[in-house]
Amino acid sequence: MTTLNRQIHLVSRPAGEPSADNFKLVEVPVEALAEGEVLVRNHYLSLDPYMRGRMNESKSYAQPQPLNDVMIGGTVGEVVASRNEHFKEGDKVVGMGGWQEYQRVNANQRGVLQKVDTTHIPLSAYLGAVGMPGVTGWYGLVKIINPKAGETVVVSAASGAVGGAVGQLAKARGCRVVGIAGGPAKCEAVVKELGFDACIDYKAHNDVRSLSKALKEACPDGIDGYFENVGGMILDAVMLRANAFSRIAFCGMISGYNGEPIPMTNPSLILVNRMKLEGFIVSEHMEVWPEALKELGGMVATGKFKYRETVADGIAAAPEAFLGLLKGRNFGKQLVKLI
Amino acid sequence: MTTLNRQIHLVSRPAGEPSADNFKLVEVPVEALAEGEVLVRNHYLSLDPYMRGRMNESKSYAQPQPLNDVMIGGTVGEVVASRNEHFKEGDKVVGMGGWQEYQRVNANQRGVLQKVDTTHIPLSAYLGAVGMPGVTGWYGLVKIINPKAGETVVVSAASGAVGGAVGQLAKARGCRVVGIAGGPAKCEAVVKELGFDACIDYKAHNDVRSLSKALKEACPDGIDGYFENVGGMILDAVMLRANAFSRIAFCGMISGYNGEPIPMTNPSLILVNRMKLEGFIVSEHMEVWPEALKELGGMVATGKFKYRETVADGIAAAPEAFLGLLKGRNFGKQLVKLI
Known part of the structure; x- marks a missing residue:
């Protein structure tokens, strides 16, 4: 009896906006395990903006996603078979399983698969607040913006998984925190659920002048730190309100993809303004992960960290969910539930 | 008998390019010294690009130059009268005397006037290599770019006083150093006199593509550090050749003034490219001046540091010399000789 593994492949590169045609659902049999290998059934697939960059052929900080191969992506799941002494059936694990239901992995390679404790932290949170997005927010805030209590920190894509982490970590450090998000519903939730001091709906502003005016009202003492997830008009407007010695952490530039x-x-x-601007990729700073995960995990386990998830159902729904993420249709962490 | 002091005042703000009409020569009597004051006869006036920014009304990092008052500027000169116990006639001093022949100054204010030693270092060098331009180059190179031996550093306005310092300090640290300057004569001197490895004539390139290609040839291993004096097309071209983890020190943006x-x-x-970009103003980092001046002064005194000066004659020539500086007509440090 062969178990089938459903996968999503990238089959063409987008010319401009990506579409569902760039992806294809493929079924392959799950092959027998070799010595040292582990079979993981993925429970959740993480969808993240960085994947848009990987779809392009052009030079970027990472290799392009190969065509006709499983799309790259973070996953959490459960070990269902093991020929590796460090893993046993039932272990909950986080890894880079890709857009597929099963993942056969040589678990002797350092760091490819990590056991996680789901006693106080939900499994899916390891793809969000206690995973790559959370650490991304932590790194940009703590290592680049490095805010002092009383300073004002602005975060774009504030309702996203990274933005929510930046804002709540900045609040915990005594900052005034102002989000930027798309639409009144997201803005309301950013303030009421995530605890930001204010949130600006960028869709209500047609030009940089109008957005900059709204920022002036929300940031009466100017802007000391900005976590950049978007680029374009929002970056321009923030820079007009930036204080002397302000810092910008460049994490994403969706509008340029x-x-x-x-x-x-x-x-x-x-x-x-004697500003400092710095781009970073969190996977190049593995040395900070333990410290960041300790703070984030502690906040999640004790209920001090709020987050939302937007969950698509089944591997076949992944492409549409990803296209929706790029259009800002998600709120909080975009996941695909596979089981 | 009254000594007359000739001064240049700013009498109007430029709408677009500045012109000689923005300035006016004024003669005033030198007044008697009060207790604690020193009268300095200025020997050289320093002309620097930052003065262009001060001519505008708009918000900048510094107060605008007031209208109908002596233009701000660094000077070196000799004490000709003193009612201050720390200074005596004949002392050579550096200060911010402004565009005028005589400077009456309360020398009890900390830092307004500093005695300098001209045994091994020419007086005028305290306005260039061993002064603000030299320390500016030192700060951007050492504190922001912080290059390792073997890295490639690019410097725009390479034949200027700041650019020449950046390049020679980078060479002393084992870097490959590539200048960008305007015209074949400047480029030749940057290589042959100042010891850069290569120099690109930006005037020979009409677009960013062409300039970027020239940078590729001159920087076969990419660009690790860039000292930004200019902005615009040159910045764009450099960024296209920037390596991962490269650094840009923002010192001037002449093209935007x-x-x-x-x-x-x-x-x-x-x-x-996970770049770091940082703007700075050297007067905000007085803590580095002693270290920087020690290195620069040592190099000048031992003949290891090469520099050129472009010298205009007499206070009346200052406005035209300044306009020429903005158009790149100078080579090296632009001075006005007053005596």
Whole structure:
């Protein structure tokens, strides 16, 4: 009896906006385990904005996603078979299983699969608040923005998994925290659920002048730190309100992914305001993960950290859920539930 | 008998490019010294790009230069009268005397006037290599770019006083150093006199693609550090050749001074290349001056540091010399000789 594994492959690269045609559902048999290997049944697949970058052929910080192969992605699941002494059936694990239901993995490779404790933390949170998005927010906030109590921190894509982490970690450090999100419902939740001091609906602003005015009202003492998830008009507006010695952590530039780069209108503000701008990729800073996960895990386990999940159902729904994520249709962490 | 002091005042703010009409020569009597004051006869006036920013009304890192008052500026000179116990006639001093022949100053204010030793270092060098421009280059290179031996550092405005310092300090640290300057004569001197490994004539390139290609040839291992004096197309071209974890020190953005900001075409490269960009103003980092001046002074005194000066004659020539500086007509440090 052969177990079938359903996978999503990338079969073509997008010219401009990606579409469902770039993906294809493929069924393959699960092959027998070799010595040292573990078979994981993935429970949740994580969908993240960085995957859009991988779909392109062009030079980026990472290798492009190969065509006709399983899309890359973080997963949490359960060990269902093991020929590795460090893992046994029933272990809950986090890894990079990709867009598929089963993952056969050589668990002797350092770091490919990690056991997690679900006593106080839900399994899915290891893909969000206590996973890559949480640590991403932690790194940009703590290591680049490094805010002092009383400073003002602005976060774009505030209702997303990364943005929510940045804001709540900044609040815990005594900062004034202002989010930017799309639409009144998201903005309301960012303030009421996630505890931000204010949230600006960028969709209510047609130009940089209007958005900058809203930022001035929400940030009466100016902006000391900005966690950049978006780029474009929002970056321009924030820079107009940036204080001397302010810091910007560059995490994502969604608005530039679909082709033409979107310029920064006034880079001379970097000099005028003696700003520091720094780009980072959290996977290059594995040394901070234990410290970051300790803080994030503690906050989640004690209920001090709030987050939402948007959950699509079944591997076949992954492409549409991913396209929705790129359009901002999710609230909080976008997941695909596989079981 | 009254000594007359000739001064240059700013009498109007430029709308776009500045012109000689923005300035006016004024003659005033030198007044008697009060207790604690010193009268300095200025020998050299320093002309620097930052003065262009001060001519504008708009918000910047510094107060605008007031209208109908002596233009701000660094000076070196000789004490000709003193009612201050710390200074005596004949002392050579550096200060912020402004665009005028004589400077009456309360020398009890900390840091307004500093005695300098001209045994091994020419007086004028305290306005260049062993002064603000030298320390500016030192700070951006050492504290922001912080290059390792073997890395490639690019410097725009390479034939200027700051650029020359950056390049020679980087060479002393074992870097490959590539300058960017305007015209074949400057480029030749940057290589042959200042010892850069290569220098690109930006005037020979009409677009970012062409300039970026020239950078690729001059920087076969990519660019690890960039000292930004200019902005615009040069910044865009450098960013296209920037290595992972490269650093840009923002010192000047001349191309943006005359009105419209000049955009950065592709800020997503900050993320893609995990770059760090940082603006700075050297007067905010007085703590590094002793260390920087020690290195720079040692190099100048032992003939290891090469520099050129472009010297205008007499206070009346200052406005035209300044306008020439903004157009890149100088080579090396632009001075006005007053005596």
